[in-house]
Amino acid sequence: MSDHEFREIGADEFAELSAGHAMNALSPDDERAYRHALANHPEWHDLVALDAAAVDILADAIAPVAPPVDLRSRLMRAIEADADVPDTTDTADVPDNAADVAPPTDVVQTVQRRAWSRGLFALVASIVLLVGIGWGTGAVSNLWRTPAAVTALEQIQSAPDASSAQVDFQGGAATAHWSQSVGKVVLVAEGLPDIPNDRTYELWFVRGDQPIAAGTFDASGAKTTAELSGTMKPGDTIAVTIEQAGGSPDGQPTTKPVIAIPTA
Numbered sequence: 001m002s003d004h005e006f007r008e009i010g011a012d013e014f015a016e017l018s019a020g021h022a023m024n025a026l027s028p029d030d031e032r033a034y035r036h037a038l039a040n041h042p043e044w045h046d047l048v049a050l051d052a053a054a055v056d057i058l059a060d061a062i063a064p065v066a067p068p069v070d071l072r073s074r075l076m077r078a079i080e081a082d083a084d085v086p087d088t089t090d091t092a093d094v095p096d097n098a099a100d101v102a103p104p105t106d107v108v109q110t111v112q113r114r115a116w117s118r119g120l121f122a123l124v125a126s127i128v129l130l131v132g133i134g135w136g137t138g139a140v141s142n143l144w145r146t147p148a149a150v151t152a153l154e155q156i157q158s159a160p161d162a163s164s165a166q167v168d169f170q171g172g173a174a175t176a177h178w179s180q181s182v183g184k185v186v187l188v189a190e191g192l193p194d195i196p197n198d199r200t201y202e203l204w205f206v207r208g209d210q211p212i213a214a215g216t217f218d219a220s221g222a223k224t225t226a227e228l229s230g231t232m233k234p235g236d237t238i239a240v241t242i243e244q245a246g247g248s249p250d251g252q253p254t255t256k257p258v259i260a261i262p263t264a
Contacts, residue, residue: 009037014044022051149227153177153186165238167261176238176261185214185228187238189259192219195242202247203228206237206260216247235264 009017017034020026026034038044156162159179166175172191178184187203195201203214203226217226228238240259241248248254 009033011044014038014041015047018044018048018051021048147225149186149225152182152184152227153188153225155179155182156184156186163263165261165263167259169259174240174259174261176263178232178263183231185232185238187224187226187228187240187259187261189219189224189226189240190222192224192258194219198245199242200245200247201226201258202241202243202253204239204241204253204257205230205232206239207233207235211239211253213247213251216243232263237262 014034014037017026017030017037020030021034038048156177156179159182161181162177162179164175164177166173169191171193172189174187174189177186177188192201200216201219202216205212205214205228212230214228214230215226217224232238238259238261239253239257241253241255241257243254
């Protein structure tokens with residue numbers, strides 16, 4: 001492909017191509033377009049360097065694992081299910097047998113590749129932004145590693161309406177943290193006993209006499225932090241029971257709570 005065949009690429013599109021190049025996710029045509037644009041715009045080299053640093057952060061922060069063999073197909077199915085593509089087709093000009101006419105394979109592959117890559121590009125772009133405004137790579141890497149429950153706890157504790165309640169139980173203590181404005185509830189427990197592998201801890205919102213399942217968690221180490229799923233209502237009691245692995249099969253507790261924290 002000669003130089004005159006390349007169309008001019010703007011800064012926004014180059015940012016996507018640069019992120020894709022850093023992740024080795026570009027098609028041959030996009031890779032050629034990327035290199036041509038970079039040659040014409042040497043001022044974009046700083047962005048390329050930031051993208052490379054962002055990918056290094058991702059690589060360092062995640063332990064290498066072998067992906068499932070069906071990972072790409074599952075991702076593609078999820079993308080197709082969540083796609084929000086406006087329908088610009090003029091149905092008056094569509095033949096009756098249009099449903100039986102498949103688009104060209106290269107068109108389908110291009111659309112799928114761009115959709116599949118967009119989320120990854122956005123992630124890299126976000127990390128580039130954090131590094132670009134002065135965050136060190138170590139700080140960004142730690143942010144990437146932080147468990148979701150710990151992040152939720154920090155959000156709650158920083159909220160102006162942060163609330164908490166604590167109880168003691170046999171062998172330890174537990175504190176429920178919540179914020180209506182944040183919309184999250186987190187349990188922090190110390191001293192939970194080890195339980196067999198075929199059992200798990202399950203969280204509950206107890207609303208009057210009605211328990212509402214709020215997720216399961218495993219206790220490891222001296223302190224456990226677990227975020228409840230679902231929405232807390234004023235006056236709920238935060239409870240923990242020990243259930244079979246995977247949680248109660250019928251959505252009702254099968255044992256007495258080992259922790260029960262009134263929030264009113």
